[in-house]
Amino acid sequence: MEHEELKFLIGKTVRQAEYVNKINLSSADGFTYHSFSTDGQSEDDKLSAVSSSLTSLSNAATSQLMNTELISTVIESADGNMVLLKTRYRGKDAVLCFISGPQLIVGKARYYAKKLAEAISTIPADQSAV
Amino acid sequence: MIHKKIAFIGSVGSGKTTLIKNLSNTETINTDVKSSIDIGKDLTTVGMDYGEIRIDEDLKLGLYGVPGQRKFSFMWDFVKQGLWAVVILIKNNSTESIKELEYLLDYFAIKQDTPCLIGITHSDLIKGETSKKHIKNILNKRNLVLPIYSINANLKENAELIFRTLILLEETNNGT
Ligand SMILES: Nc1nc2c(ncn2[C@@H]2O[C@H](COP(=O)(O)OP(=O)(O)OP(=O)(O)O)[C@@H](O)[C@H]2O)c(=O)[nH]1
């Protein structure tokens, strides 16, 4: 099945982190690979496009204005946090978007998102889609 | 110091990023990434291009390039705010690029009093004069008369032409 390993890793993160609202993995140019949402409703493609734009802008800010490398983009809100991370998926640049509720402090959200991004980047490229 | 905002819009591959890079006095902000689908080139803009042109001590032009792909139109909404002028790029002889013009004229609510010009790019590579006719037809339907130039986005020389035209248009619109 397509993205099986990815789905497994996301499921594991959702159980461990609790309070996860949404996890979305897209290509660097904003195409959705897979999206998980606790409330079932989704605007996946919009989220993928926004994730891609935000990450590219964060990347430009760090590499071109701060002369350093981007680690993550964190957006805090009254209703929770969004963590965006650059990763690789099956040999291609990808963006992970992790959205959690206010119960999960931002440091923890960042921790789980990072762990997931790292795990995703180890999924072998040759695990081809069926 | 007055800061005027110019948007560069147009279909994927019409040359927005290339042109801004060539016009800007400063190093441009670049948000291109590898495209995962075939769009006829490797990279595509997913955030925003930004460059600047210093006209004189009092006037600075901010050059804002948007992604051509419609799914990023929330970036268009952002760039749309407080615009002074719009440059629309169209790839010569590309039906898709010409079709996008209608969508963009509506989206950016281009009126006759908006300083706006159309640049037909790639005309050094792709010959043919039919694009201009199609573009004029589209403009006619909307009662718009806009300057149309053939430009090569790879050449710096186009800068002068574009900005002199936009400033002239503004002056004409203001009746000066
Ligand atoms: N020969 C020639 N090449 C051009 C011209 N305009 C653009 N190009 C080339 O066509 C490609 C256009 O790429 P971009 O500048 O990335 O186009 P864009 O409008 O920014 O595209 P998106 O960001 O994907 O929407 C580049 O490889 C340019 O070098 C032109 O007038 N003549």
Ligand SMILES: [Mg+2]
């Ligand atoms: Mg571009």
